[in-house]
Amino acid sequence: MADELLVAKQRFELPELRLTGGGTLRDVAVGFETYGALNAARDNAILVCHYFSGTSHAAGRYRPDDPLPGYWDAIIGPGKAVDTDRYFVIASDTLTNLNAYDPDVVTTGPASRDPATGRPYGLAFPAVAIADFVRVQKALVESFGINRLRAVMGPSMGGLQTFEWAASYPDAMERIIPAIAAPNFNGWLTGWLSMWAQPIKLDPAWRGGAYYDHAPPSAGLEAAMRIMTLHALHSDWTDSAGGRAVADGADPTDVASAPFAIDKTLEDAVRLRAPMADANHMLYLARANQTYVPGAGGGATSVAEGLARIKAPALMIYAPDDLVFLPEWVEATAKTLSGQGVAVETAKLSGPYGHYNGIVRIAEAGKRIADFLARDF
Incomplete structure (x- = not known):
């Protein structure tokens, strides 16, 4: 544990957030953590977005005696694929994070107190979209004085957020690495x-x-x-x-x-x-995923319209045995992006864990991720 990456949860606040679906949410707070150091040019930042039941705890440990590190610790840290000796990594909790009672999570959602009433919102909390998660992230990123990210990446729902970034803010990142996710899912999911x-x-x-x-x-x-x-x-x-x-x-x-x-x-x-x-x-997260349209934060109203806005080179990582985001959806998205001139690569993960291969077997794609991050486009 002597060389263990120790991290601290931090808090980001917005006095108000204009929601994609209309209306305004006040006194918004989310937690975040960072790894590595931002360089003087502020051009080495990578944003990591988390999965449905995850949190911003992507790497390292909060305390030396924590039983497990963050979910992508296998690829984030000094000398790893996402090398924190080289890159400054930001990871944030989403709005309506599932783990509302985890002391290491900060999230505004239905369990939060409505500043107008002093009572928990419950279902009076407005419906939120994945595009709203990304709007909070964008404000967080800009609070560091960062105008353009080296990359946006994340697994599952984090992959959907990655596509949302690329479709709503196509000039705000150099490249994207969505894992075990596809924006073109159908009624099955x-x-x-x-x-x-x-x-x-x-x-x-x-x-x-x-x-x-x-x-x-x-x-x-x-x-x-x-x-x-x-x-x-x-x-x-x-x-x-x-x-x-x-x-x-x-x-x-x-x-x-x-x-x-x-x-x-x-x-x-x-x-x-x-x-x-x-x-x-959990209900709000499920609905945010069900209503997902990439680029909704930029006005897109269909998956096709959102994908057409993406221009960042993409490394799409997927698991052929995934029963949540089916591999044919990932392959179809890659084909669509490639057909409109986007530089697209794919990488497959093996293992018996299906969708979870994108968490527990992500190190298999480590070299591909490192090479993709280091390349000039």
Whole structure:
């Protein structure tokens, strides 16, 4: 741990944010962290955007005894693919971050107090778009005096934010590295996101979103997170999680129980994370993903219109076994961008984790990322 990258969460505030869908959100705050140093020319900055259930904790540890580092620590740090001896890396929490009760997360969302009433917003919080996440990020980046980023990158929902940056602010970055993401998804993913959200709405404790003075809808939220987790993993992963085996001591004839090893694995995976999460925040995140259009922050009204605005060279990283952002969507996006003259490269990740290969196996693309960042375009 002696050479461990130690980082601190910082806070960024905006007095107001004009939302893509109309209206204004006041007293906006998000957390962020940085790695490396900004050079005198302010041209070595890279923005990293996080995935649906993630946070700005992309690398390093907050404390030496933290059990795990940030999610992309394998590629961010001194001498790594995103070399913090060379680049200044910024990562920020999104609005409506799922982990609203994590002490290392700062996020404005439904669980926040409305400055006009002093009470949690609940469903009175305005609908937000991924373009709004990016508007906050752009203000954060500009607060450092940075006018043009070396790169924007991120996995999954972070990849959607990357495409939004490239479509709404095409001159604000030199290149993009979206991972395990594609902007041209169809109703398959829209339906899955509704499935993720449904257990929350079916939990009586949800109370139509007005649960902040009562016990939260924990059962619904945990069920939602189990569905999300299983969807993001490939079937090959289940072989290491018990396969079809019955859990120790369980009775497979008891139809009222969840007696299989895979059930316990998913429950264990969610149990520690769920207390940090907020159910309404998950609903808002799901809707922001479902309504995503690249370039919405710049006025685009369709995926085709948004993609047509992108001109930054792209390295698109994907997992062929991804069941969230299907590989054919990624390949189609790459073909579209290439057809309009954008320099596009693709890199594949292997492994049994499906969509999660973009987190746990990202080091496979490390050399491609390092070379892409270092190249002059």
